[in-house]
Amino acid sequence: MKRDLPKTYDPSSVEKRIYEKWESDGCFRGIRDPEKKPYTISMPPPNVTGQLHMGHAVDNTLQDILIRFKRMQGYAALWVPGTDHAAIATEAKIVEAMRQEGLTKADLGRDKFMERAWEWKEKFGNRIVKQLRTLGSSCDWEREHFTMDEQCSKAVLEVFVNLYEQKLIYRGNRMVNWCPKCQTSISDAEVEYEEQNGHFWHILYQVKETGEFLEIATTRPETMLGDTAVAINSEDERYKHLHGCHVILPLINKEIPIVCDEHADMEKGTGVVKITPAHDPNDFEVGLRHSLPVVRCFTYDGHMTGEADVKEYRELVESGKAADDEPEVLDCGKYAGMTTAEARKAVLADLEALGILKETEDLKHDVGTCYRCHTTIEPMVSKQWFVRMKTLAEPAIKAAEVGDIKFVPERFTKTYLNWMRNTRDWCISRQLWWGHRIPAWYCADCGETNVAKEAPCKCAKCGGTNLSQDPDTLDTWFSSALWPFSILGWPDKDSEDYKFFYPTSTLVTGYDIIGFWVSRMIFSGLAYTGKLPFDTVVIHGIVRDSQGRKMSKSLGNGIDPLEVIDQYGADALRFMLVQGSSPGNDMRYSEEKIVAMRNFTNKIWNASRFLLMNMSIEKVELPKELELEDKWILSKLNSLIKDVTYNMESFDTGVAAQKIYDFIWSSFCDWYIELAKIRLNGEDEQKKNNVQNVLCYVLTDILKLLHPFMPFITEEIYQALPHDSGYLMMQSWPEYSESLSFPEDEAKMEKTMETIKAVRECRAELKVPNSRKANVTIVTAVPDMYDAAKSFLVRMASASEVEVITEENDSLTGMVSTATADAKIFLPLKELVDTDSEKARINKELEKAYKEMEFVNSKLNNESFMSKAPEKVVASVRENEAKTKALIEKLQEMLASLG
Incomplete structure (x- = not known):
């Protein structure tokens, strides 16, 4: 249903409301649809001790962009969220809280400590998943997992016992990293x-x-x-x-x-x-x-x-x-x-x-x-449990060597292979209580080690009942290595989710954990399921501060994304993190960039409000008769759809975002809307109707392209536009169409726009106010290309009349001129400016330019400078020479035209 938009966009009044509606209406659910191809992402599980930081923000923004894109493309899209039990970090927090009460682990005993740990997890452990919602993460929250929940624990036991039976897990004294304080x-x-x-x-x-x-x-x-x-x-x-x-x-x-x-x-x-x-x-x-x-x-x-x-x-x-x-x-x-x-x-x-x-x-x-x-x-050499890595690493190495698994950018394949080829046996035991307890029981009578999924009643070797379980727990990475398949029901291979959604599709993560987590998921998937856990690993960099420094507590330069969202909105933060970025490279946060993105949201909002205030149509349908500017914007949009789709499928989300930004800001807002105002303000009702349809059609597709990046504002605007029903996030992704490609008309319009820009620049140099209109004469060998320019120049370049001719004549004498690739444009300078004051201004500019040229020549004629200065410095001086020379010629021409 069509409705008006408020005068200003207020993210705080929009984002929470929209997210709650999406979630309550089941928009995030991954549906097993045999008619659709699955696309699955497993969220790298943040620690239950964690609080949303910029690393989480960029990681989850990129995942959300991909999942929203694939959902709109018609895939059965599933994004599974969850959290990691973070053994050391969580136990440290609980122990510290106990210390303040004067308690130790020994005072409570293991069972009571675990009760307390679970209570802590229930009270504080879900904080970060709530915070992820403020970012717009469209996860299937009904499938949320925790690395110590029943399903994940079942997978851990299955893997440990199987590896032990294959003699790929052993206990021995080996070198480890030992923390004397955490013990x-x-x-x-x-x-x-x-x-x-x-x-x-x-x-x-x-x-x-x-x-x-x-x-x-x-x-x-x-x-x-x-x-x-x-x-x-x-x-x-x-x-x-x-x-x-x-x-x-x-x-x-x-x-x-x-x-x-x-x-x-x-x-x-x-x-x-x-x-x-x-x-x-x-x-x-x-x-x-x-x-x-x-x-x-x-x-x-x-x-x-x-x-x-x-x-x-x-x-x-x-x-x-x-x-x-x-x-x-x-x-x-x-x-x-x-x-x-x-x-x-x-x-x-x-x-x-x-x-x-x-x-x-x-x-x-x-x-x-x-x-x-x-x-x-x-x-320290310490008695620990280890996984033998050589046998497990070989298939995982081959998978990358033959290209079965792809890293984006490709250079991180080398990082992965270096890690895997040089990996040592993996120490998987930790001297902690919080975590998956090692399923090994030692017989006090014969010394036998009994490994089983459930606690044995007696020793398998001697039948004795004097058994004690190993007190250690498993390394947190052991369970997270199983994450892509344990969250889908494995080891139950008949699980419907496992059969439909596994292997997952894309992993998005940072380069710092390729060895610690990515490699372990890859070898685990191959070893335990016979399949790679995903086919593509998209690597992103870290968010640094405006000076390029890593954010840290010690430097005090961390930025809280929740505070940024409160001030500017989630859409502005998301777009700032993505625009212009490239896979694998670090990015910088700056206040200027986030303000620019806030301004971008306002630009979209104001353009949409203008359209709604001038719209009377109830259903959008492209007119059969299209004007030149309509064909131009539709053809540009068509190319944008093709390019952005390619970029998204290539995981170049930063490039895609920049192209969308440029199109919206320049092509749509600065040009097409201004061109459309000619018909919107005219008397021809059919033309009004036609341009409204084109405006609404283009805006709707813009919102679809922008939606994965800025989900909230695009949904809010979409609901105000004419549409059949439903949410924007559930609509189909735009597709390229040959029928909407108008290369000749696009080229003609581009020449018109070049002419308008040339006239505007000329008037700006002469400091002519927009209110002062003047005739414009265009001299070109291709007059047909400029016929449509007449009305646009009147509207957008303060022209009173426009004449298109094929050759220069005496009537152009004394006029100021500017040029494009195919035309020369003349303006009657004497009608636009005060001749005497303009002569004085130009002479002043000339004097300044002559001094600059004198300075440049002194360097270029200095043999010592030319022989000793770096090549880049000399090149810069030559470039300055060319610019200054062109400026002098232009100023002299302008002065001559004043007589």
């Missing part, structure tokens, strides 16, 4: 690197066999107590005489071997490196290659090991419960019980006293810290 291993993605001031300490190790000293540099001297070798490169001529020799480890006078290994870089430092397999990931790999002992000298809470730790280790060994790869534990003697920071000072003091601390070198280096508590991460 858990953490993933690489949860390590944040901070640039810190540090040192290289150069320490002398004496060779047992020769008595000489080897210089070794380290940033962590406290780890030397756990050294089990030093390494040299077998090709290093400096140390060939030391092959098979040993060094005496300082401070504890322990003999350790010199090994030959490629890890020792001949080009770096002295080419000799200390090997501490228990506390450095590279050293751990060296240790494996040379069967070196693994000696732990740190406790898991960040102290140096001592007698009690050694006793505990020995009891474990003697009981037969120690694994073959259990690391030895060192009694650090006088350093035992010190924090690692305290031990560093003490070790350095002792080395200096012994005269073997040769040098201290300052440096800045990146130090890994826990993303949650910011404690320095300790690489």
Whole structure:
């Protein structure tokens, strides 16, 4: 039903109302329709601890653009939302709340703690999904999932047990990232690197066999107590005489071997490196290659090991419960019980006293810290659960190599392949309570590990009932790796959603988690479902501040998207995040850009109001007789539809947005509406009716093209226009039509527009007010192309009369002229300006231009400048010369025309 629009557009009064109507009327539901092709997106699940930030805003805006586009194209479109349990972050928040009450996890016990955690999740965990609604996210909220809900948990158990039975999951002592404060291993993605001031300490190790000293540099001297070798490169001529020799480890006078290994870089430092397999990931790999002992000298809470730790280790060994790869534990003697920071000072003091601390070198280096508590991460050998990656990675690597999965932009395929080809076994256990508990039960009678989907009543090996479940939980990424298929019903392969909507279609995500999440979803999909989880990965960059800096709490430069939406509206924010952006590249937020987008919404709103105020039609139908300007705008619109559709299908949403913006602002608002006013204000009712139909037809298609980007304002305007029924978001996407392509008429109109712009520019240079009209003479070899220009020049270029001729004549003498590609346009200068004052103005401009030319020539004639200046600088000066010369010629011509 047709209705008027308010004078001004107020997003706050529109967006919430429209969204609630869309949702209540089921517009977001993904319907399994066998007559349609499915298009599925699984939302990268934000943390339940999260609050909407600019990263979420750009990620979900891009997904919403794609899902709205595909929905309008006629696909059975489904966007599945959900949240991640975010084990470390959530547990940290709950523990902190308990601490303020004077409680610890131990005080509550595991069951009571989990009750409290679920209560916290129900109270605070849905905040971000509510915030996503303010952005306009058209998800199927009825299908919302949580990584610890019953369905996702079922998938986790299925995968863990199957991998264990295939011997692709194992438990062992391996190198992990360890947070001494959180008391858990953490993933690489949860390590944040901070640039810190540090040192290289150069320490002398004496060779047992020769008595000489080897210089070794380290940033962590406290780890030397756990050294089990030093390494040299077998090709290093400096140390060939030391092959098979040993060094005496300082401070504890322990003999350790010199090994030959490629890890020792001949080009770096002295080419000799200390090997501490228990506390450095590279050293751990060296240790494996040379069967070196693994000696732990740190406790898991960040102290140096001592007698009690050694006793505990020995009891474990003697009981037969120690694994073959259990690391030895060192009694650090006088350093035992010190924090690692305290031990560093003490070790350095002792080395200096012994005269073997040769040098201290300052440096800045990146130090890994826990993303949650910011404690320095300790690489530690720890008993954890791991997934063997080699077998799982191979099919996932091949899928990208043969093009079965595509990254947009393509350069990120290399990032993905580099990660997959160099992946190590994946540590999947965490020393937390909140999360999926590892489904492994240990028999106290025989030591058997029982892995099952449900708690066993007795040990599968000895029949004993003295079973205890592993206290650890699974890495959050383990469950999120299953996300694209677990949310659709897998492992129930008969699930209707799974059969219809899987594999999903497009994943939209940032480049920073290609390795941590994207790669794991790909290998998981292939390994567990036999299918890739999606066919295309669209990568976006991050939103930086106006200075190009990453937004962070420490810099205080973060922008809250909810505050932006409150002030400018969701449509303005969405369009700002997309317009002109390109896949994979970072973008900048600026107040100027968001204001410009707000102005764009006002431009659309005002143009729509103008149309409605001048509209009397109840149904839109293109007239059979079209004027030149009608054919022009329809042909331009037709080309726009073709281009935008191609860009959208190529995931160039930023390019599509820019084309729509340019068309609306310039072609439709600045030109066609102004041209249409001639007929709207005329007396011919049929012409009025015709132009109303064209205006409404074009505006309706504009709204459809713009809708995925600006869903709220387009829906609000659409409901005020004549239409059959329903919501704009459920209408069909416009399609290119040969019948609406008018290339010749489009070209003719473009020439007319060039003429209008040329006259306008000429009048502006002469500072002639619009109210002062004058005759316009057009000289052209193609007069037919300019016949239609007459009425438009009168309306849009302040012309009183327009004459089109084929040759110049004496009557044009004394007129000022301007030109287009096919015509020369003359205006009677004496009728437009005060001759004397205009001469004075031009002479003043000429004087300024002559001075500029003199300055330019002084540079171009300076041999020193021309030989020494950078090529770009010289090119800029030459460009300035050409511009100044053209200006002088133009001013001289104008002066001559004044007589």
